[in-house]
Amino acid sequence: MISEKEILKKVLKIELCARFLAQQLFTGKYASSFKGRGIEFSEVRPYMPGDDVRSIDWNITARMNAPYIKEFTEERQLSVVFMLDIGASMHFGTSQKMKREYASEVASLLAWTSSRNGDKAGLILFSAGIEKYIPPRKGRFHIMRIIREMLYAEPSSRGSDIQGALEFASRVFRKKSIIFIFSDFFTMDDARKLRILSSKHDVIGLRVRDRAEIRLPASGMARIKDSVSARSCFADFSSYSSRKIFSERIDAEERMLDSLFNSAGSDLLKLTTDDDYVPPLLNLFRTRSRRR
Template identity: 90%
Template sequence: MISEKEILKKVLKIELRARFLAQQLFTGKYASSFKGKGIEFSEVRPYAPGDDVRSIDWNITARMNAPYIKEFTEERQLSVVFMLDIGASMHFGTSEKMKREYATEVASLLAWTSARNGDKAGLILFSSGIEKYIPPRKGRFHIMRIIREMLYAEPTARASDIQGALEFASRVFGKKSIIFVFSDFFTLDDARKLRILSSKHDVIGLRVRDRSEVTLPECGMVRIKDSVSARRCFADFSSRASRKIFSQRLSAEERMLDSLFNSAGCDLLKLSTGDDYVPPLLNLFRTRSRRR
């Protein structure tokens, strides 16, 4: 069993890298990628060359006999929620990291980036049911607790009920939040719950797969185990027919997942445990900034 000292060491290691990346690369891009809760009136001031004429307050302009404009500021503080699938299929990895650990590193970076913008962070862990819910709050120790739970919370079931987790999030969060959903999405086959959640919140899916789940390794006859049912069987990974079937099923699955997220109006970022997550995250932020 892992010791408390080892747990703290792991959490601090992830925290250190996340805080560095948040400070160096992500803070400004995050603020321009995710909208605040709304726009509120700030002040009226004299018009200056270059100001948008659509902002002129004509009532005050008439009274003062000089052009004045209204200024508005964005209400910035948001709740950022991390939903992590901790079902058995996320406890898999052929590279140096399990999918769950990789997802935790990405979430830690996003948590520290949001914290630097004054946002609160919360957590939902789920398998076949809701395993843990931590309401959004601020503070370093709060984020460290989130990292710890993402890494080490023990699931009570092997299966994953993504639909149930999405429904729980819809019930719990009233005000608009940013919701990052981390999963391999093997069990997502319907967009209705995703669509309901995204009608109130900004939902981003982060599909995490192991490299071997995306590209079949050439290693001959292998004994494999289903992570959810625990059934075992043999598969010939060197067989041309097997590789063709795998490729066809993967392509069909990718198209279905893209279609589900598109129909729900949500962004989907596809990540692989063998790859650096920084470039695709930066690309996601740039894409969202251009859409604002």
């Protein structure tokens, strides 16, 4: 069993890396990629040529006998929520990191980036049920707690109920939030609850997979294991028909997941554990900034 000292060392290592990347690369791009909760009144000031006449405050204009306009500012502070799948399929890895560890590192970077922007960070861990909920707050020790739970919280079941987690998030969060969902999405087959959540919040899916899950073995027999049921079987990938069936199934799954997120109006970022996650994250932020 891992010791508290080893846990703290790992958490501090990930925190240090995440803080550095957040400071060097992400803070400005993050701020321009995510809208605030809305517009709030700031002040009234004299009208100047070029101002939008629709902003004129006619009551004060009449009282002062000169045109005045209302100014508004975007309410920038947000709650940023990280939903992390810790079901059995996320405890898989053929490279240096398991999918859960890789997802935790990405979420840690986003947590520190949101913190530098003045936002609050929260966490939902789920498997077949909700394993842990940490309400959004600020502060270094709060984020370190989130990192620790993402890395080391023990799931009570092997399954992954994404639909139940989406429903839980819809009930818990009333004000508009940014919600990042980290999962391999193997059990995602319906968009209804995703659409409900996305209608109130800014939802981004981050699909995390191991390269072995999308790349066919070179040839010969391979053992395939269902991570939830723990059942396994052997498949002969020297057969053209077997390789064709496996490849078509992967492609169909990709198209279905793309369709589910598109129908909900949500972004989906696909990551693999042997790739650097910084370039695709930066690309996501740039794409979102251009859409604003």
